Structures are given as C-alpha cells and as structure tokens.
Amino acid sequence: MKKYLMAVTVLILATGGLTLSAQAAAKPASWTGIVTDQMCANKGVKLDDAACAAKCVAAGSKYALYETATKKVYVLDKQDDAAKFAGKTVTVRGSVDGDTIKVSSIISTR
Numbered sequence: 001m002k003k004y005l006m007a008v009t010v011l012i013l014a015t016g017g018l019t020l021s022a023q024a025a026a027k028p029a030s031w032t033g034i035v036t037d038q039m040c041a042n043k044g045v046k047l048d049d050a051a052c053a054a055k056c057v058a059a060g061s062k063y064a065l066y067e068t069a070t071k072k073v074y075v076l077d078k079q080d081d082a083a084k085f086a087g088k089t090v091t092v093r094g095s096v097d098g099d100t101i102k103v104s105s106i107i108s109t110r
C-alpha cells in the first residue's frame with residue numbers, strides 16, 4: 001500500500017510539472033499573414049477572398065491565419081475578431097496552442 005501511495009504521489013507531482021511547463025511554453029508571440037478560412041488556407045487558394053472565406057466558415061470551416069513566411073496555417077480562437085479581417089494581411093499577437101493561436105490582438109498591415 002505504501003508503494004502504491006508513493007507511486008500515485010509521484011504521478012501527481014509529475015503531471016503538475018508537465019502542466020506548468022506547458023503553460024510556460026505558451027509565450028506571447030506574433031505572426032504575419034492573411035486571414036482566411038482553414039480549408040482554403042490548407043489548399044493555398046483564394047487566400048485574399050473575404051467573401052469566399054465567409055462562405056466556407058458558414059459551411060463549417062474556421063477562420064485561420066495563413067502565415068506567408070512559413071506557409072503554416074493557424075486557427076484563430078477569436079472567430080468574431082478574425083471575421084473582421086478576412087482577406088487582409090495582418091499581424092496577430094497572442095500565444096500558440098498546437099495549431100491554434102489564442103489571439104490577444106489583430107492589426108491590419110495594409
């Protein structure tokens with residue numbers, strides 16, 4: 001029983017350490033690219049077509065940032081804010097969690 005409790009304690013402490021390191025990894029950063037929808041961004045087509053992006057989002061896609069420098073696609077967590085910049089080149093500030101940017105600001109660069 002004592003070994004079991006020790007193992008559970010170690011597991012809990014290790015899990016807590018992983019959570020803290022994941023939070024530390026989410027440092028603020030910025031990305032520049034075009035706000036489009038996830039489907040078109042992954043295909044690399046109609047990136048600056050705001051009307052097309054809106055139709056795709058209405059059909060179930062999500063607004064995303066196509067980072068022009070790396071050709072990487074990030075889903076933007078604040079979909080209402082992203083909609084205002086569809087088809088525009090922007091700088092997005094926030095933190096990344098996988099392939100999603102937790103947006104703190106979006107600024108048009110045009």
